[in-house]
Amino acid sequence: MKTLILGAGYAGLAAATKLKPTPGLDPVLIEQNPYHVFETRLHEAAAHNTKVTLPLQPLLKGTGVKLDLGRITSVDLDRKVVSIKDGRELSYDTLVVALGSVTNFYRIPGLADHATELKELADADEIYNFVNRVYSGDYQECRNIVVGGAGLTGVELVTELAQRNEQLSKARGLPKFEIYLVEAGPKILPVLDDNLRNKAQRTLEEYGIHILVGHRLMEAGPDRVTVQTQTGEQKEIEAGKIIWTGGIQAADFLQGEKLQRGPANRVVVDEYLRIPEYPEVFVVGDMALATDPRNQKPVPTTAQHAGQQGRLTGKNLLRLSRGEKLEAYEPSTMGEFVSLGGLMAVGWMKLPWNQKLAMTGGMAHVMKRASEWRWRASIGEPL
Ligand SMILES: Cc1cc2nc3c(=O)[nH]c(=O)nc-3n(C[C@H](O)[C@H](O)[C@H](O)COP(=O)(O)OP(=O)(O)OC[C@H]3O[C@@H](n4cnc5c(N)ncnc54)[C@H](O)[C@@H]3O)c2cc1C
Incomplete structure (x- = not known):
């Protein structure tokens, strides 16, 4: 066979x-x-x-x-x-x-041409190299990063980028770049319950991330995106790097x-x-x-x-x-955990009788890591 x-x-x-x-x-x-x-x-x-x-x-x-x-x-x-x-x-x-x-770029004009995805190692390298260029000292262009899509991938990405931003800013004595998270829906992380989502939202705000929920990405160009609010008002956001995580x-x-x-x-x-x-x-x-x-x-x-x-x-x-x-x-x-940069995470674990145990902070981070260890063990990774 x-x-x-x-x-x-x-x-x-x-x-x-x-x-x-x-x-x-x-x-x-x-x-x-x-x-x-x-x-x-x-x-x-x-x-x-x-x-x-x-x-x-x-x-x-x-x-x-x-x-x-x-x-x-x-x-x-x-x-x-x-x-x-x-x-x-x-x-x-x-x-x-x-x-x-x-x-899935949903045929949004210019998006497939101008946005980086986050599906492969090469995409991650492209984003990593952009951040390094922004902090190289002689970078003169727009430093903003605009991430489209506030699901799991978008939120995990912006929080991790925010951490790196803080580290590099301190180490190099340069101002931080701005991070925009654009989401057409009314909230970030729609899969989570309200209490966990609110915790995640506060963490993003503490990082200084601009959260634009209810903003539909309408068009992307080489150096900007156009977004539209639910009332139909359109705005342009300058972007040095556009990253699309809004659909698969x-x-x-x-x-x-x-x-x-x-x-x-x-x-x-x-x-x-x-x-x-x-x-x-x-x-x-x-x-x-x-x-x-x-x-x-x-x-x-x-x-x-x-x-x-x-x-x-x-x-x-x-x-x-x-x-x-x-x-x-x-x-x-079994549960769902969202990392929020470094040792921070939120999520929940399934308990017997369909109960959920909500977790935030370091414990949620450990649970998130544990799912990776379980995965490694299940594929028989030689230690
Ligand atoms: C940044 C990010 C964070 C995420 N976080 C979580 C999370 O916390 N929890 C969670 O449950 N899910 C998460 N996901 C989703 C999860 O990664 C996917 O659901 C999962 O990878 C799907 O597994 P898969 O085997 O179907 O596809 P994949 O893991 O994508 O595997 C597909 C494989 O096919 C290969 N392949 C593709 N095309 C070809 C080709 N033409 N020829 C040969 N080989 C090919 C690829 O190289 C790859 O090895 C996340 C996704 C991203 C991008």
Whole structure:
């Protein structure tokens, strides 16, 4: 059974590292980078150049999975062929697609051309280099950073940048740059309860971040953005660097006559995370539109759910190879933590009987770190 796993992010790597050498399974992991990126820590790389990668090869030891480094260009579900940029076409019997998401610019004029994303290591490097240039002493242009989108990624990024701003300003004796957080919705971090959100909001205010909620980003240019308030008033904000974290959509690699897509281009999957019309294909992580059977709501696009889906799929591949029945996916949200720069965070942890324990400060930071340690342990990172 020729098995291809596409992508070594949270979902794909979780699936691959659950495998064991199994006669007839023959799994290959195809990934464009020789390393796994802790995407949930990219904001730290952007502000502080923190190392957020792990080499893949040692993680696959003892799994029977071969690593094939290549950039996937498309997947033809009808022909059962994966095309690689170097010209190869790989066929499969079973496929796991875990290629993550791409930034959604919502066709806002100029945004895709002028904004930096925060999806890859190269994006983090670009932001890090900008901040260094701003503090180089001979920088004459606009120093403002405008971040669009006040969800998890945007808030984690602005707080980390604010910390770096304070450090560099003290160290170099130069004034701080201004940070604007622009959000079309009425509040930051809409996924959090009010008390945690208010705490996060106060932290952002203490950093001096300009929080523009209820401001829709209308247009981006090389050195400014235009925003519009809910009353229709338009303003321009000068920007040395524009960063867009305001939306994602599933990466668009799959082609198939019978393929169904949902909102944000996500691929509709069944309770086993397979495409119903192509049952030999599992889709996991940000690309998949899985439904929570308890409330019929779409499962959120987060690393913790991507990891759960990947682990289950790894186990289901082993079951398939033994001719056993597949296990259905039951999502569970263990908690949610948002880092607010340095050792500060807010969030909540799930307790029995559907209770939530809210946390702020250092304890929340430790919980956030603990989720990363759990992830590292789950993929068998050699200590
Ligand atoms: C700054 C930031 C902070 C975040 N914080 C959190 C958080 O605190 N908690 C949380 O739960 N979630 C968080 N998220 C969201 C989380 O990172 C995603 O939900 C998660 O990465 C999705 O996992 P995935 O496996 O679907 O995709 P990814 O982790 O993005 O993996 C996709 C993989 O596919 C590879 N790939 C893509 N295209 C190709 C190609 N053409 N050819 C070959 N390989 C390819 C990529 O290199 C990558 O390895 C954050 C995201 C960001 C950007």
